[in-house]
């Protein structure tokens with residue numbers, strides 16, 4: 278038997294100081310559509326998501342909530358897990374960075390860096406934004422404040438362990454230029470290369486004095502310091518698949534085929550992460566895909582503005598499958614864009630209520646009424662033709678092709694007007710063709726709408742096709 282292709286796909290691990298919103302949902306649904314597509318093709322898939330639970334920002338949020346820090350993390354991590362359950366996310370594992378196994382692995386990774394002489398103790402002084410979990414430079418500030426968090430950064434001065442990044446930069450540049458680690462879209466690859474060439478990437482601090490931040494992984498070689506954020510966070514991609522203790526499992530999945538992320542964390546994934554992996558003598562991930570940050574009705578999503586959309590609100594309004602579909606059909610994957618609620622409703626009515634839902638209702642109602650026996654031919658070649666869009670991460674084009682096929686079907690039904698056909702053989706032929714079309718379209722929709730597309734497939738594949746229940750009730754705009 279031919280060896281199966283494997284696909285190891287990850288999302289960022291989300292900070293637990295925030296509750297799941299549609300920004301997180303977007304990346305996670307994209308990954309889920311991809312892994313479902315791969316599973317459908319018969320590939321061996323590992324889909325990873327999880328939560329990033331250490332750092333000052335999280336300790337601060339926990340303090341405000343009045344809960345113990347770990348309890349606070351448990352509570353928010355559970356919210357992410359619930360949200361992904363609601364959205365029918367089929368992750369194979371959910372990593373939490375406060376897991377014992379992960380912390381032990383991080384400690385070992387630090388030990389390796391230390392033994393290899395890649396860490397250096399230095400005095401650190403800088404402007405630190407707790408909201409971003411990173412040091413800002415002058416040019417990041419607007420009116421002396423972090424533009425994202427509208428607060429002044431704290432001045433921080435202390436002895437930290439620095440990771441010697443600079444020595445890895447020429448190698449990383451070469452690997453990125455040669456696409457050994459492919460950074461998509463290409464504009465993002467160029468951004469990363471300019472960062473390296475401009476010389477702004479410096480050795481950076483990877484630890485904190487416990488007196489300033491205690492919520493982190495203990496360093497094995499320094500009792501006074503804890504790990505600080507990026508070694509801990511990025512290494513989730515390898516600790517989740519067994520590194521360093523279960524190397525059989527690890528070697529089965531590593532290198533990652535795809536890390537999904539938005540541009541906010543590009544630098545960490547495209548520069549820090551390859552450096553850590555080179556330091557550990559591990560292969561680099563094959564592809565990073567960086568999608569855009571979207572705004573909501575033209576504004577940045579923020580608690581202050583009060584326009585944060587939670588996945589549950591969308592699910593309550595559109596249902597799970599339509600929410601997944603609508604999130605991905607808004608704009609080409611990778612572009613920076615705006616999400617508009619009125620577009621959601623329009624799209625829902627056009628593609629799902631009047632499109633797919635209506636076609637399924639018309640065809641199945643007529644078949645039931647006339648008690649016709651339908652044989653499906655189950656031809657899948659058209660499905661293969663969607664593969665090129667998936668390879669280009671153009672989910673919008675997959676959707677577009679599916680919708681044009683549905684429109685053709687609609688035209689066919691209108692033209693043949695089966696409700697007027699009296700000859701049973703002719704009627705069987707027309708509705709048989711329509712059923713085959715619905716079957717192939719439902720197969721193509723499975724990764725996007727796993728429940729409803731499967732429901733339609735079950736109806737079509739039954740001994741006797743029965744009228745489908747209402748799938749997508751029309752919504753008022």
Ligand code: MSP
Pocket residue numbers: 288289290291292295299300301303304329510511512513537538539540541542569570571572578
């Ligand atoms: N914990 C770090 C990531 C560590 S990965 C090793 C982090 N967490 S986060 O909670 O801030 O998540 C950022 C990610 O959430 C983005 O990269 C993106 O995947 C997703 N998004 C959050 N808001 C978004 C938008 N408004 N638009 C698109 N994606 C968004 O950074």
